[in-house]
Structures are given as structure tokens and as C-alpha cells.
Amino acid sequence: MITTEFAPGSPCWLDLGAPDVRAAAAFYGAVLGWDFESMGTEGDVEGGMFRKDGRIVAGLGTLTEEGARSAWMIYYRVDDADAATRAVESGGGTVRVAPTDLDGWGRMAQYSDPLGGQFAVWQPGTSKGVELVDRPGSLCWTELHTSDATAAKEFYGGVFGWQFSDMEMPGGGGTYHLITPAGLPEERMHGGLMELGEEDLAPAGGQHPYWHPVFAVGDCDAAVAAATGNGGSVQMGPEDAEGVGRLAVCLDPWNADFVVLTPPAS
Numbered sequence: 001m002i003t004t005e006f007a008p009g010s011p012c013w014l015d016l017g018a019p020d021v022r023a024a025a026a027f028y029g030a031v032l033g034w035d036f037e038s039m040g041t042e043g044d045v046e047g048g049m050f051r052k053d054g055r056i057v058a059g060l061g062t063l064t065e066e067g068a069r070s071a072w073m074i075y076y077r078v079d080d081a082d083a084a085t086r087a088v089e090s091g092g093g094t095v096r097v098a099p100t101d102l103d104g105w106g107r108m109a110q111y112s113d114p115l116g117g118q119f120a121v122w123q124p125g126t127s128k129g130v131e132l133v134d135r136p137g138s139l140c141w142t143e144l145h146t147s148d149a150t151a152a153k154e155f156y157g158g159v160f161g162w163q164f165s166d167m168e169m170p171g172g173g174g175t176y177h178l179i180t181p182a183g184l185p186e187e188r189m190h191g192g193l194m195e196l197g198e199e200d201l202a203p204a205g206g207q208h209p210y211w212h213p214v215f216a217v218g219d220c221d222a223a224v225a226a227a228t229g230n231g232g233s234v235q236m237g238p239e240d241a242e243g244v245g246r247l248a249v250c251l252d253p254w255n256a257d258f259v260v261l262t263p264p265a266s
Helices: 023-031 081-090 150-159 220-229
Strands: 011-018 037-038 047-052 057-060 071-077 095-101 106-112 116-125 138-146 163-168 174-181 190-194 211-214 233-241 245-251 257-262
Touching: 011 138, 023 047, 023 057, 023 095, 023 174, 023 245, 057 138, 071 106, 071 211, 071 233, 071 257, 081 106, 081 116, 081 150, 095 116, 095 190, 116 211, 138 257, 150 174, 150 190, 220 233, 220 245, 220 257
Parallel strands: 011 057, 071 116, 138 190, 211 257
Antiparallel strands: 011 071, 037 047, 047 057, 095 106, 106 116, 138 211, 163 174, 174 190, 233 245, 245 257
């Protein structure tokens, strides 16, 4: 489970780069029940925060990188962004945004792993990260689809010290590698990674590995209906996964991928 007790190596923040901030805010408001709080001046909406029940759950900003597609960026908590950057480079990754201070809130950096998967780190300052997780309308899991699970495990293990445990997928669907922060019990696992062929690494027209967020929802089918009814699309599901819940892989109107999940009743 993800908690707001952000241990090193655990997901602590996420944000979306979108070409139309107002429209993206409306879409995720409809699908996940989020409220958008602009950080711009009146009439100048370049970005802001999503809130659920008054608590911050994600960020939203204008997509500025030329040639980039709209996508969610997941940030993992680190004690030292500069040390994380050195570990990324030592492991064969690429620095996309060098460690940068953000007005005392914290220090961030963004990277690509050696296979092309994009991720980020957050060294907390006054902001520790999101304020709500593992509840309807908030982040409950992170997932990497990659072309080489062994190489990905070696890289991320070197950067974050993650612990991995393997689970065989039903129906011969391959191996799913569960991720737990260093030194923590499996009850604190926060994500997973799985190997896919190139033909399956293209939910949004790309051929590179990618991270995507999983959002808990009270009703998966209703969330999917809201997504498709507001210009999004569905790549898979809704379907039931034993021991996991009912889930669907969605794309927003700008092809940013995310998953909605209704956990099984306890």
C-alpha cells in the first residue's frame, strides 16, 4: 500500500503535462472527482493543483517539451536529488531535468531509465508530497511496463535500493515484479513492473517503456463511463483481476495513460 509516510524510494508526487490545462482539469474532475486550484493569475491558467476532499492529490501544468506527448510523471522520494542523479547516470540513465530547487518546497529532477522509461525524484523541503493516497480519487499504485524486466530491476534497484518479489500472472501471462521500498515489509509495496513486447508498449502511440499511475475509484465502470464520455478512451477493461479488484486502462483526450481500480471489498 502507498502511504503519506514517504519512505525513501516510495512514490510521493505526480503531475500531468497537458496541452490544455483547463480542459484537462475538467476531464479529471469528471473522472476522479478532483477540484482544480490554479496557481496562475486570473485568466492565465498555466498550472496548479488537483485536490480531492480538500487534500492535494496531484499537479497539472502546461506541456512545454517540444515533441513530447502528454503523460503523467511519477516522483519518488529521495534524501538527496544530486546523489540520485549520480546513481541514475552511473546506471546508464539520462538526466532530462537536472536537480532544481523549487522555492523551498523541495528539490526535483527528472530522468529516463536506460530503456526509455521516464520518472522523477523529489527531495522534500516544505512540501513532503501529495496529501491523500490509497483512497478513492487518489494514487494507490505505480506501474512500469518495460521491454526488459531484468535490466529495469537492476537499474532501479541501483538507484532506489528497491526490493522485488515475483508473482506469476494467471493464464500464463508472464511474471509481475512487485516493488517495495528498501528495508520495508511487503505490506508497504507500492508498485510493480512487467515486461512487454514492443507491440504492447504503445498505449499512446509510442514504443518506449513507460510508468503510469493507478488511481483508486469507488466504481470502476462509472469512472470508465466518465472517461469515455468526456473525450477519453479505454485500452483495456473494465475487467476483474483476482485479488486485485476491477480495473481499466484509460487514455485521457491527449493520450496520457492511467489506470482506474476499484479494490475488492474487504
